[in-house]
Every structure is written in C-alpha cells, then in structure tokens.
Amino acid sequence: MSLDDRKLEVLRAIVEDYVETQEPVGSKSLVERHQLGVSPATVRNDMAVLEEEGYIRQPHTSAGRVPTDAGYRLFVDRLSKVKPLTPAERRAIERFLIGAVDLDDVVHRTVRLLAQLTRQVAVVQYPSLARSSVRHLELVPISTTRLMLVMIADTGRVEQRLVELPGPVPADDVTDLRRRVNEKLAGQRLSDTPPLVQGLVDECAPGSRATMACLASVLLETLVERSEERLALAGTANLTRGGVLDFQGTLRPVLEALEEEVILLKLIGDLEPSMTRVRIGDENKIDNLRSASVVSTGYGPGATIVGGLGVLGPTRMDYPGTIATVRAVARYVGDLLAQN
C-alpha cells in the first residue's frame, strides 16, 4: 500500500511536533496545530495506517504516536525541506572561523562551532592522512643515534615520530638521508608511499642500508599504519538537554561510544559520496547508539574531500536544521582549507 499525500503530511506533522515537544502526539492536537483540513477522526485513520506500515508507533495503547526510525527516515528522505541558515548563523560561522592560525586551531574551532550551532555533540575528523600527500619530510637529529622524523602533509597535518638508529650517524649523512627521502616521497599521496619506501631501502648503498631500513620502518608506520586518524569532539554536555528522556534513561552507552575513536570514525568517516549522510538509530549498526542519530558529511578544499565531520544527537532531533548547519560548516571549513 502506498501512502497518499495526506498521510505523508500527517507523518511530517507528527515528526515536527514530536521533535518540538518531545511528547507523543495525538490526533486532536495535530489538527489544532496544523492546517490539515480534516477532522481528528480522519487523522486517526491515517495514523492507524502509518502505524501498520511501521512509520510511527504508540508507546502504549491509548497514548499519542511517536515516529519510528523508519518514520524519521521517510521524513528525512522525502518530507523535509531544507531549512536555510539564518543570517545570524552565517555570521557566527564566519566570525568563529576567521583567525584560526593552524590546523589544530581550525579543527578545534570548527568542532566547537558545530556543537554550539546544532546544540548536539560535534565530531570533526582531522584531514585524513590517507587522503593527503607528503609535502615535506624533515629529519632532525636529537642525538647521534636518534632522529625526529617530522612529516608535513599538504592538508596541514604534521606528524612526528622518534627514530632510534642502529648506530651513530653523522650530520652529513642525515642531510643526505633527508634529501633522498624527500626526492622520493615529496608530493606523493600517502597511500602510494609504501612501495616507494621499500625502493628507498633497496637503492641504498650497503653502508647506510641499516640506517635507512630503520628509518623506513618508522616511515611506514607514520605514513600508513599508525595514528592514521585523529578527531576532535565537543558538546557532550548537550546530551543532557531534554533530560535523560532521549537515550532511554542513561547516557552511559552514548558516552562510552563517544570515547571510542574507532566508532566515531565509522560514524563520520564514510566519505564516498560527497553527500550529507544521515544515520538514524539502528542504522548506525552500533548497539550503544540505538537511540542516536548521526548527521555527517565530508569536507575539504574545493571538491576534494579530506575528512569528515558531523554531529550526534537523539533520534528525535531537528533534522532539517542540523543537516543545513552541518553542510554549511563543512563548506566554510573547506573554503578555509583551500586558502592554505
């Protein structure tokens, strides 16, 4: 059975009212608050159908209706109109982001801004190394047998690692190493580097091969394996808005999930399409986040995407507003990155 226009309209009204009041919505108050042009009884019939189709449900017999995950999904996909940002919000975004001095700063400001505007928990992924290229590799002698390896990516990320050398290496050799490493790797996408690093070792004169091998292993770790992704988080206090009613009684599972970087990355990390992605309740595929929704999108300079950002809140959230804000912030951040 397909839903006619009025039924969809009823669903939209239910979602909107429930999001606003946080209370199950009944047929009578619905017709009072919206110009549906029909009587409560008619609405009740529509509701019965919507319930049968799984879009809404009753917390208990003879209570109002509440949207299900499927209901929110339908709402997001077909019923919600984009809600343009207010000028005040636009200004807030601009004011917040100008004056950022480095990548850390940009990310921190962004995540706070996002949390503040959406009044939800915000997550911003640092530009992914996998999507970055090597701009420069620096080797700084710390002692005769120790180097600090500093990798500067084109996205602004800087990673450093300590390299323990097998034996003392004179300064001139370090200069030579630096030159060779940069010639080979600078400008390359990080994901393309592993064979090149191997090549560096192979091409090395036997005398310095041990040193290079050592450096190479740290390079591989830094470039691909470890600490691949970083994130920033803000706005956890927003979880307490609306009492403990959202999140079925306890914040614990949500807070636990927020501490797991792996989980967060899964949530905001799927960057294939440059679309804004909305995951509602169970769609997150994470038990702890059954009653949470995530709105995320990719960001990056121009059309390329270097990382993800998004917000997490109760399934009962203002989707149109949140989606608009997330998109807008992502675009501003992208522009900001493009300037560097």
Added chain:
Amino acid sequence: MSLDDRKLEVLRAIVEDYVETQEPVGSKSLVERHQLGVSPATVRNDMAVLEEEGYIRQPHTSAGRVPTDAGYRLFVDRLSKVKPLTPAERRAIERFLIGAVDLDDVVHRTVRLLAQLTRQVAVVQYPSLARSSVRHLELVPISTTRLMLVMIADTGRVEQRLVELPGPVPADDVTDLRRRVNEKLAGQRLSDTPPLVQGLVDECAPGSRATMACLASVLLETLVERSEERLALAGTANLTRGGVLDFQGTLRPVLEALEEEVILLKLIGDLEPSMTRVRIGDENKIDNLRSASVVSTGYGPGATIVGGLGVLGPTRMDYPGTIATVRAVARYVGDLLAQN
C-alpha cells in the same frame, strides 16, 4: 571542642560505609559493620557532636548521616590509610604503558589507564611548554613566502606553526635563519626565550630584518602565548556510575566544566608542591563542580615536574584508592619520560 579518637573512628566508619553503599548510614548498621565496641546509642551521641561540628549531616530528620565536604576533608587528611595497589594493578600499569611510541601515545595511554583503574574521569596535561626547553627549531620551506616552523621541546612536545613571510626568501637564507635561531634558542627554557627572540631581531642585518621580525612574532606566539597547554580526557562514561545520584541529579554542569580546558587546567595544574592534591566539592571553587572532587598530582622525569594529571569523580569517592592510583600512575609516567 576537640574530637576524641572514637568520634574520629565513627567518622571514618561513616565515610567508608557511605562511599561503599551510597546510602545515609545509621547508628545501628554502623556498630554492626564495624567493631566499635560501643552501643548504637553511644554512636548516636558521637554523631550528634560530629554533626554539630559540621563533619556530617542528615539529608532529613530521622535519616542516617552523610559526610559533608568538611567530613571528607578530615577523612582524607587524618583518617585514611594509604591503600597499596594490588599486584594486578601494578601489572596493568606496566602493561599499559610499555610500547608507547611517542608523546601523544604516552599521554593517551595514560589517560585511558587512569580512567580505567580509578573508574573516574581522568585528565592528563601534556608536558607544559612553560616547563620545557627548546631542543630544536626547524624551518621547512613550504613555498617561497611560507615557512613551517616546527619546535621540538625536550619533553617530547612538538608544536608547529605556519609563517607567512613578507617576501620571497631563498633556500640559503632559510638555512641561515635556522642556524641563527637555533644557536640562540636551543637549550633554553621556553619561559626564558622572549628577550632572546627580541635579540635575534635586533642583531639581524637590515636586509633580512623584516623576515626575521616576522618569524620572531610567530616564534613568540608559539613559544609562550598560544596553545600553551593541551590536555587529554577519558572516562566520561564513568560519571554515570552510581546512577545520577552523585552530582545532584544532572551531569550537565560537570560535562560542561569538562569541556572547558581552562577549568581543567586550574584543577590539575597547580603544581607547586609535588604532593598529591585533593580538592573536595566546594574547594574546587567552581560552581559546576560542587559535588565533584579532584585528585591530582604533578608528573615528570625524575624529581622535576612537567605537567599534571588527575581524576575527577563524585565527592563520594574512594579517596585512599584513588590517591594511591593517581600517585602510582604519575610515577610510572615520570619514569617513562625519563627514559627518553
């Protein structure tokens, strides 16, 4: 009036029982659970005195007694015996901390470890730049008019900033800049650098003075002004243990406070004495943390202190255990840093 030994013993018993059960403790159950050698009536008399002195209070007439902040304070200062760590805990600490590859890693592992062992919220401050010395300054040309300044501190911290130069600077000049900057600043405590940086500009030949001035201002920002302190946080989910009963009904103020780096630094940052510090309830001087206690201490290689770490939990916490754990973790981290 001074409290005799038995009254103190009663206070200790009240604190211990209350911490364990989270319920107001009455005279009868007290004598049952502890070998006080007196009758409930006697204990009641003692309790009346303790209440008069402000160490305990009744949530309502004819309920049991609950320690006040002052009561906890007395308990911590005079009544609690150190609770040695279990071998399992020691092993956990060691296992957790070996294998850390860089400073970021050390800090992250530490904060998670601390949260796990104490089952509270853990905070670890990165080694303070103010207490670090410059190990090396690196200048990496990004383009002809842009340099990346990388500062490596002896504590392992690495900070980077982009420098926009007033005009193009050839590679040789960068080498020269790097040499001069390092000669002047390497080995210096960061807090001593500002006059030296000024000196660098003054000594500069007029031709390159503009460049140097530009670099100097970024140097100053990096070294002293900005992003001075960083922190890591873990275990917020532990706030939900014991229901919402701790923290008078809502986590919101606590979560809010935890988002403010400034506040956290105040809490764990007072590093003057190398003692472990305990702040109970109002002693925090922060309204949002009325019902929270903070146990913190400094850490660093050997006897020096480079940063603070600690945990935050309900005033109703296991002080002896927490203090022991915080101390032990700080010591292990210090040892770890000393190895580098």
Added chain:
DNA sequence: GCTTGGCACTCCCACGGACAGAGTGCCAGT
C-alpha cells in the same frame, strides 16, 4: 561522667486505590 537500653517521635518511601485526562478504535451516518 560516660555509656546504655528503652521509648516516643519524625520522616521517608513504597504500595495501592481512585480519578481525571488524553487518546484511541470502531461504528453508523452523511
């Protein structure tokens, strides 16, 4: 003078019934 048992009193809290309110489902009528 400290300690103790006894006792009356207070207050919380959990339980249970009654009740109003909101909302539904169904049915007959238009």
Added chain:
DNA sequence: ACTGGCACTCTGTCCGTGGGAGTGCCAAGC
C-alpha cells in the same frame, strides 16, 4: 471517503496508609 459520537484503555497523579529506619532524649547502670 470523511465525520461525529461513544465506549474503552491506559497513564500519570494525587492521596492516604503503614512499615521501617533512624533519631533524640531520658533515666538507669557501671
């Protein structure tokens, strides 16, 4: 196909009650 009417159901709340825990005080005992 929509509507008004009606009976029904369920919740949340209010209130009164009783049990229980704990206290404060007092008079007696060591």
